[in-house]
Amino acid sequence: MRAADDALDAALEAGGEAGRLVRAFDWSGTSLGPMAGWSPLLRGMVAMCVLSPFPMDIGWGPDLILVHNDAAGRMLAAMHPAPLGQPKQVVLAELWDTAGPLHRAVLERGEPAWRENARYVLSRRGFPEERYLTFSHSPIMGEEGVVGVLTVMSETTRSVVVERRLRTLSALGNGSAAGGAVGAAVGVGAGRTFGAALDILEANRFDIPFALVYLVESGGRRARLAGGTGLRPGRPLAPEHAGLRSRRPWPLGRAIAQARTVVVSLGPVALAGAGDWADGLAPAAALVVPLRDRSTGEPAGAAVLGVNPALPLDDAQRGFLELVARQLALVIGDARADEAERERADLLADPAGPPAAQRRRVESRARDAERRRVARELHDSVLQTLYGIALGAESIRSLVRTDVERVPPVAEYVVNLARSALKEMRALILELRPETLEQDGLVASLRGLAAPMASRHGVRVALDLGQEPAASLEVKEALFRIAQEALHNVARHARAAEVRLALAAETEEVVVLRVEDDGVGFDAEAEFAGHLGQKTMRERAELVGGTLVVASTPGRGTAVTARVPAAP
Known part of the structure; x- marks a missing residue:
């Protein structure tokens, strides 16, 4: 027993803040009893837990009294101010409807559990926040059977959200590349591509609770609703027309005139009953992002994009929504450019026209098409790759402070993305200026x-x-x-x-x-x-x-x- 005492003392000494808390805690008020009376198995499990750099906790006994290490403590503290020594049902009260049955299955029947990227909504920083966890629950076996539950976990929120956003951006890029025309509300034809883009936004209700696209009408005094998703038709926040000098319901004219994104706070009254929100959480803000016609460089309108209420409005979320708006602008610009090209072809389709003029028309049309193609390729490949690099760099900055051992694979991911962006840029430069044609x-x-x-x-x-x-x-x-x-x-x-x-x-x-x-x-x-x-x-x-x-x-x-x- 003395050897077990010495081993636990050494582990608590080396176990950081968690080791200090375990040593100082009054365990006599729990079902574990005073530390001096702990069994060798419990002592060994606690020593292993506090020394592990990976997030880990132990739920001991029928009431699953909690012991955790430093890495797990940082995650659990958001759910309970002092999780150590508490029953897990108390610490995980928000999650117990789903977490409870898993723990009981391990404790009562010895059935291990494993979940990958399980989604939860937790009140962590003063608002309900979505979090993703990958974890396992394993039985701790004693002479009398299962005596506790060992949980090993990892928070995967950042990677899941990044992958989800990149899937949306990739789908928008592929959708705009599929051809077709923007809807009649845009003024150029049937509505396949624009409708497909809205369907893609609709599929990611977590990150884009709602979206509205307004396009400036001729005269430049008001904008017309070209399409939207997430808000029920006829709501005050989605009028068919909006004046550009008014700030209600959205400051469209301000965003367009200043060529910058405007953040609009939303109260619960404004969105009550306006949509079917993920987790029942209405967005607390929206971004009004100006749209520029990529074929002409002229202002086209503005997109109003709801903010995910279960994540902070940080640079990553704002950057994602602005990329969504840019993709919508590409769809609109492509359709308008194609329509303008049809009109030019009809007006200038005189086979008896002067050869020099004909050559100029062809070359001008080709340059326009090449500019649109390069703009699309920059968005669909290089811009999204740079977005991934930025998110990877943010992950490294966080991991350097919390889990340095996980930095190398993330750094390798960022390096590979940078190489991919360089390769894409070289390919685009070749398309724009094929100097090798004359040289090679x-x-x-x-x-x-x-x-x-x-x-x-x-x-x-x-x-x-x-x-x-x-x-x-x-x-x-x-x-x-x-x-x-x-x-x-x-x-x-x-x-x-x-x-x-x-x-x-x-x-x-x-x-x-x-x-x-x-x-x-x-x-x-x-x-x-x-x-x-x-x-x-x-x-x-x-x-x-x-x-x-x-x-x-x-x-x-x-x-x-x-x-x-x-x-x-």
Whole structure:
């Protein structure tokens, strides 16, 4: 017994704040009794617990009297001011409806339990706050059977919330890339893409309790509600029209004029019965985020996004909601730009027009399309990766103070994200300015263009590029841009597993480029996603004296074939 006493004394001495508390606590008032009368098993378990750097606690006896280490104490203190020596039912009163049956199963039947990323809402910092825990409950076996419950736990709130937000941003990016038009309220067509974006927001009611999108009407004096989610129709907070000079219900004009996010506090009366809130918690605030048309740079409107009431409104939550608003702006800008391009094509579709003017129109249209594409790629890849880097850095800053042993894997995650962002930026720079075209030739440039397809879009690329064609730089640039647009259409619309990129000299005078995918295909006689890009590709081929043919059948993929003279 003396050896057990010495071992426990040494453990309490080395056990930090928890060791000091265990030594000073008056255990005679609990079912454990004075420490001098503890069994060797209890002494050994307490020694193991206080020395562990991992969050761990012991519930001993039928009333599960609590002993914890420093790491677990920091987590439990948010639920009870002095958890040590209390029955676990008292400490975990908020959770006992779910935690109680698990503990009883271990204590009464010896059934261990394990849960991963279990969600709880706890009053920790003066407001109900969502928390995620991964934990195990294991029986502590004595001579008479189960005498206690050993709990090992880890809080996973940060990683779960980050992954949830990134899933929403990724889905918004993929949804906007799927093609279609914004709804009639936006003023440009049918409503597939905008409706899909709102459906994605609706699916994450934790982080986006409600969303409203207002777009400025002609004249610039008021905004019209283009769509929303989370708030019941007809509520005062979601009027069909809102004046830009008024601050009620939302300061839309202020956010748009100042080009900055405005935080609006919300009282319980304003949102009473207005929506079906997660956990019954109405948002206490909303962000009014200005939307800028990415195709023109002009103000388009504002998004009103409810704040998750179960998390603090910190930089991470604010940054996430502002990224959501930027993605909505991309959807709106894409649709408006496509509509404007249709109108320009109708007005300028005079085949007898001067060749120089025709060339300028094609080049202008192509530049607009490339700017929109790069803006979308920056948001969908680089911006989201930088967001992940920022969150990872925040995690490291926290872990350095609390659990330094967990820093290396998080740091490796941040390094990998940074490398991914660098790779994406290099790919985007190549798309914008293919200097290698003149320096290294068309074959090398096409290889560089195809490289990101697998990493960025998950599409395998089979290359059959042959030798460098004996063509002028003007022809090579036209073929490069045609390949760029064709691969972009594959990534956005085809849902393909593989694409084949081939380049060959059909004769000494003719160069052939072919891009063929195994995707869903389309009806070439109907309007389809990507048809404006195909118009640009065809015009590029024609400007250097060539032709472009697109062959596709629903369910059987698409083939784009450009034949151009080596010298225009």
